[in-house]
Amino acid sequence: MRVGTHGFIGARLTEARQARGMNGTELADLIGVSPQSVSQYEHGKQSPSPEMLELIADKLNMPLSRFTREVSHSESNPIFWRGKTTATRAARDRAEVRLIWIREIIDYFASFFHFPSLDLPKLMDSPKDFRQIDSDYLETAAASVRMHWQIPDGPMPDLLLEMENNGIVISRIHVGVEKLDAFSQWSSAYRIPIVVLNRDKASAVRQRFDAAHELLHLVAHSKIDPKRLNSASDYKIMEDQAHYFAGALLLPADEFTNDLWSPTLDGLLALKERWKVSVGAMIKRCKALSIVDDESEKRLWINYNRRGWRRVEPYDRKIEKERPRILRRSISQLLLEGEQSVSQILSAVSLAPKDIEELCDLDSGALTDDTADVRATPILKKKIQPDEGNVVNLFRRKITRISSSELECP
Incomplete structure (x- = not known):
C-alpha cells in the first residue's frame, strides 16, 4: 500500500512550483511522474511518499518543512x-x-x-x-x-x-x-x-x-x-x-x-x-x-x-540603485543581538536561504555563510524602555516611528 507524507499540504506544492516558474507538466517531467499525479498532489487528492517529497523539495530547492507548513490567510485586497x-x-x-x-x-x-x-x-x-x-x-x-x-x-x-x-x-x-x-x-x-x-x-x-x-x-x-x-x-x-x-x-x-x-x-x-x-x-x-x-x-x-536611449540611457549604470533597509536590518539585528541564529531563522521562515536573501535584500551568501550585515537598526521589543517613544509596534498601529537618522545608517 502506498504511504503518503503525513501533514502534506498540496497548496504549498502549487506555491513552490509557481515560485520556480514551472507548470504542472514541467514539474512532472522533472520528478518522473505523470502530470495527473502532480495535479492530485496539489489538490489534496493524493499525498506524495516521503521519498517523492524529498525529491520534489530537492528539485524545487525548498526545505521539506515548507510542504507541511500551514497556509497563511489569503489577502482580499487587490494587487x-x-x-x-x-x-x-x-x-x-x-x-x-x-x-x-x-x-x-x-x-x-x-x-x-x-x-x-x-x-x-x-x-x-x-x-x-x-x-x-x-x-x-x-x-x-x-x-x-x-x-x-x-x-x-x-x-x-x-x-x-x-x-x-x-x-x-x-x-x-x-x-x-x-x-x-x-x-x-x-x-x-x-x-x-x-x-x-x-x-x-x-x-x-x-x-x-x-x-x-x-x-x-x-x-x-x-x-x-x-x-x-x-x-x-x-x-x-x-x-x-x-x-x-x-x-x-x-x-x-x-x-x-x-x-x-x-x-x-x-x-x-x-x-x-x-x-x-x-x-x-x-x-x-x-x-x-x-x-x-x-x-x-x-x-x-x-x-x-x-540616440538609442529607449533601451539604455547615459548614466543608467553609473547612478547607484537605492536599497530597501528594514527587512535586511531586521535579520541583521536578530543575528547581532543573538536572538536567533541563521539555522533558527531558516527553520522559522521555512524558505531556501537564497530566497530569504533576495526578499530581504541581503548580500548573496549572507545566510548560507552563517553571517549577516550587522549594521542593523530595528529595535528589539525587550530592549525598549518606557521613555522611548520613537518606535511603534507595526501590528498594533500606534503613531510613532523610527527616525530617519536611524535608518540612514550605512
Missing part, C-alpha cells in the same frame, strides 16, 4: 501590477508567491520588532470616482506627500528610505521578465502597504520611478473596487495617473523648471545625475508642464530613439 497587460500569467504567479513570502517574513519579524509606523498623508477633496482625478489633483497629491514627509525642495533624496521611514515595507525580487516593473498591495492582516520592485530593471532611475508610481496606488487607489482592475480602460486610467504622480513627486514643477536651462536632450541629460530621473520621464514632465509643445515633444522623442 496593483505595473505591467499587467504585458506580463504573462506565469510571471505574475511567480511574483505573487513572493508577496505571500514577504507577508510571512513580516509575520515572523512581528515577534521581535517594532517597525516604523504608517504615516501616509490624507489627501483632501479626493474624488469619489477615481476617473475624475485630474492633473491638478495629482500635482497637489505629490506636493502633499513631500510636505507631509518633510522632504526638502529640490531632488528627492532616497525615495525608498522615505517610504520605509513612513511605514511602507519594500522588497526587491528577480521577476524574470522586464515587463513586470513593480507591484503593490495593502496587507489586510497588518494594515500596511507592501511594495515589490523588479531587480531586473536596468537602472536606478527607473526603479525610483517605479516606487513613486506604486506610491500613488497606495495613497489614492487603495479603496477602488478590485473589479475595476479587470477593466482594461480603468486599469489604463489608474496607470496613467500613477505615471503622472511619479513625475510630479520626483520633479516638482517650480524647482525642476528653475533648474532646466534648455528643454533639449542635452539639457535634460545634464540634470539626470542630480535629479535621478530618466531623460524619458523628464520629457514627459516637460510636456505636462507645457515647457514644450506637441511638436517639440515629438522631435525630442525622435532624437531620443535615434
Whole structure:
C-alpha cells in the first residue's frame, strides 16, 4: 500500500512550483511522474511518499518543512501590477508567491520588532470616482506627500528610505521578465502597504520611478473596487495617473523648471545625475508642464530613439540603485543581538536561504555563510524602555516611528 507524507499540504506544492516558474507538466517531467499525479498532489487528492517529497523539495530547492507548513490567510485586497497587460500569467504567479513570502517574513519579524509606523498623508477633496482625478489633483497629491514627509525642495533624496521611514515595507525580487516593473498591495492582516520592485530593471532611475508610481496606488487607489482592475480602460486610467504622480513627486514643477536651462536632450541629460530621473520621464514632465509643445515633444522623442536611449540611457549604470533597509536590518539585528541564529531563522521562515536573501535584500551568501550585515537598526521589543517613544509596534498601529537618522545608517 502506498504511504503518503503525513501533514502534506498540496497548496504549498502549487506555491513552490509557481515560485520556480514551472507548470504542472514541467514539474512532472522533472520528478518522473505523470502530470495527473502532480495535479492530485496539489489538490489534496493524493499525498506524495516521503521519498517523492524529498525529491520534489530537492528539485524545487525548498526545505521539506515548507510542504507541511500551514497556509497563511489569503489577502482580499487587490494587487496593483505595473505591467499587467504585458506580463504573462506565469510571471505574475511567480511574483505573487513572493508577496505571500514577504507577508510571512513580516509575520515572523512581528515577534521581535517594532517597525516604523504608517504615516501616509490624507489627501483632501479626493474624488469619489477615481476617473475624475485630474492633473491638478495629482500635482497637489505629490506636493502633499513631500510636505507631509518633510522632504526638502529640490531632488528627492532616497525615495525608498522615505517610504520605509513612513511605514511602507519594500522588497526587491528577480521577476524574470522586464515587463513586470513593480507591484503593490495593502496587507489586510497588518494594515500596511507592501511594495515589490523588479531587480531586473536596468537602472536606478527607473526603479525610483517605479516606487513613486506604486506610491500613488497606495495613497489614492487603495479603496477602488478590485473589479475595476479587470477593466482594461480603468486599469489604463489608474496607470496613467500613477505615471503622472511619479513625475510630479520626483520633479516638482517650480524647482525642476528653475533648474532646466534648455528643454533639449542635452539639457535634460545634464540634470539626470542630480535629479535621478530618466531623460524619458523628464520629457514627459516637460510636456505636462507645457515647457514644450506637441511638436517639440515629438522631435525630442525622435532624437531620443535615434540616440538609442529607449533601451539604455547615459548614466543608467553609473547612478547607484537605492536599497530597501528594514527587512535586511531586521535579520541583521536578530543575528547581532543573538536572538536567533541563521539555522533558527531558516527553520522559522521555512524558505531556501537564497530566497530569504533576495526578499530581504541581503548580500548573496549572507545566510548560507552563517553571517549577516550587522549594521542593523530595528529595535528589539525587550530592549525598549518606557521613555522611548520613537518606535511603534507595526501590528498594533500606534503613531510613532523610527527616525530617519536611524535608518540612514550605512
